[in-house]
Amino acid sequence: MKTATALKKLNLNISEFEERLFDHSIVGITDNEGTILYVNKNFCKISKYSEDELIGENHNILKSDEHSPKFFEELWDTISSEKVWEGEIKNKAKDGSYYWVKTVIIPITDDKIIKNYVAIQNDVTKEKQIQQRLLNMEDDLLKQNITLLSEVEKKSADLVKSERLATIGTMASRVAHDLKNPLTIIHTYADMLTPEILSKLDSQDREKWFRLQTSVLDMNRIIEDVLDFARTTEIKKKKSSFLSILRLAVNHVKTSYGIVINLPDKDISVKCDARKIEGVMSNLLSNAVYSLDGQGEVDVETSSDSENLIIKVKDSGPGIPENDLERIFEPMYTTKTTGTGLGLVICKSIVEQHGGTISVSNKPTTFTITLPLH
Ligand SMILES: Nc1ncnc2c1ncn2[C@@H]1O[C@H](COP(=O)(O)OP(=O)(O)OP(=O)(O)O)[C@@H](O)[C@H]1O
Ligand SMILES: [Mg+2]
Numbered sequence: 001m002k003t004a005t006a007l008k009k010l011n012l013n014i015s016e017f018e019e020r021l022f023d024h025s026i027v028g029i030t031d032n033e034g035t036i037l038y039v040n041k042n043f044c045k046i047s048k049y050s051e052d053e054l055i056g057e058n059h060n061i062l063k064s065d066e067h068s069p070k071f072f073e074e075l076w077d078t079i080s081s082e083k084v085w086e087g088e089i090k091n092k093a094k095d096g097s098y099y100w101v102k103t104v105i106i107p108i109t110d111d112k113i114i115k116n117y118v119a120i121q122n123d124v125t126k127e128k129q130i131q132q133r134l135l136n137m138e139d140d141l142l143k144q145n146i147t148l149l150s151e152v153e154k155k156s157a158d159l160v161k162s163e164r165l166a167t168i169g170t171m172a173s174r175v176a177h178d179l180k181n182p183l184t185i186i187h188t189y190a191d192m193l194t195p196e197i198l199s200k201l202d203s204q205d206r207e208k209w210f211r212l213q214t215s216v217l218d219m220n221r222i223i224e225d226v227l228d229f230a231r232t233t234e235i236k237k238k239k240s241s242f243l244s245i246l247r248l249a250v251n252h253v254k255t256s257y258g259i260v261i262n263l264p265d266k267d268i269s270v271k272c273d274a275r276k277i278e279g280v281m282s283n284l285l286s287n288a289v290y291s292l293d294g295q296g297e298v299d300v301e302t303s304s305d306s307e308n309l310i311i312k313v314k315d316s317g318p319g320i321p322e323n324d325l326e327r328i329f330e331p332m333y334t335t336k337t338t339g340t341g342l343g344l345v346i347c348k349s350i351v352e353q354h355g356g357t358i359s360v361s362n363k364p365t366t367f368t369i370t371l372p373l374h
Helices: 003-009 014-023 041-047 069-080 125-202 203-232 241-252 274-292 342-353
Strands: 025-031 038-039 083-093 098-110 113-123 240-241 259-262 268-270 298-305 308-315 357-361 365-372
Touching: 003 098, 014 069, 014 308, 025 041, 038 041, 041 098, 069 083, 069 113, 098 125, 098 342, 240 274, 241 274, 259 274, 268 298, 268 365, 274 298, 274 308, 274 342, 274 365, 342 357
Parallel strands: 259 298
Antiparallel strands: 025 038, 025 113, 083 098, 098 113, 240 268, 298 308, 308 365, 357 365
C-alpha cells in the first residue's frame, strides 16, 4: 500500500505526517551541490546555528576533521549516482563542540536529474561517547593485563632466583663457617712462627712465606664475603675515598706482565661500605683481567652527577656472548673451571643494597655501576 493511501485511511495528511516525523529527527535539504536550502528546528538546535546562518551556506560549514577525504568522496559518489547513503557523521557545531549523527541522505530526482538531497539524521553523540569510553576501557584493561603478565613473569623469575640464592647462601655459609675455624688456626700459628722462620729463610723462600701469608688473608676475606652475603648483613656506610678503595681492590687482583690496569686520576668521595665496595671492584677487575688472557688493558673511569658516582670498568677482552649478557648476574653462571659463579651475584646484591645499579655491555666489555654519593 502506498504511504499516501495508508495515511488517508488513518486520517492523516502527508504534511502532518512529515511534521511529526521531522519533530524527532534532524532534517536538512540541500541542492545538488550541497548548498543548504532548508533546515528544521532540531537541525538548528544541535548545530547551534540559526536558520538564517545556515540557509545559503554549503553543508561543509559543519565539517569536523574526524573523517578522511576518502570518506566524503565515497559519500558523494553514492548520492550523486542516485543511491541512498547511510552512515554516521561527526559534525562541528557553531560553538566548536562536536556531535555525532546517524544519517540517511536521499537524493531527490526530477526528470532523472538530481535536484536535491534530503538528509535525515538522529543524534547519537551519547552512544558514541559511551562506545569511545568502552573502547578506552578495553584499551586500558589490555595494557593493564600486559603489565600484570610481565610483572607476574618477572616476580616468578625473581622468586626462582631468590630461592636458588637462598639455597646457595645456606650451603656457602655452612662451608664458609666450617672453614673459618681451621683458617683462624693456620693464621694464628703462621703469625706466631713468622719471626723465627723468617730469620732462617733465604730471600726466595721468604717471598714464598709472604705469599702464603697473603693467601691466608685472601681466603679469610673471601670467607668473610660469603658469610656477609649469606647473612646479607646491613651495610655500614661511611664517607670514603673511592680511589683508595680502588687501590686496595687492585691489590687483590692477580695480574701478569702483559696487563695494564689504568685507574682514574681524580678521586671522588662517596658514602659507602668501603670493604664491600672494595670486594665489588676486586671481582670486576679480576673478571676483566681474567678475560684478557695475559695481554691487554683494563680502564677504570669515574664520573659523578649531582646524585651518583658512576664507575665504568672496561676491558679489551673478547666480551660476553650476547645471549649470556643477562645470565652472568645469575648464581653459579661461570665459564671458568675454577669459578664459583657467585662473584657478580654478590656484586649486584651489594650495589643494590647501596641503592645503586650495575649493568653490562659489550664492545668494549663495560661494567657500569651507579652508586648514590650520599
Ligand atoms: N669482563 C668480562 N669479560 C668476559 N666475560 C666476563 C667478564 N666478566 C664476567 N664475565 C663472565 O661472567 C661469568 C660470571 O662472572 P662471576 O664473577 O659471577 O663468576 P666467576 O668469575 O666465573 O667466578 P667467581 O665466583 O670466582 O667470581 C664469568 O665466568 C665470565 O664468563
Ligand atoms: Mg668473578
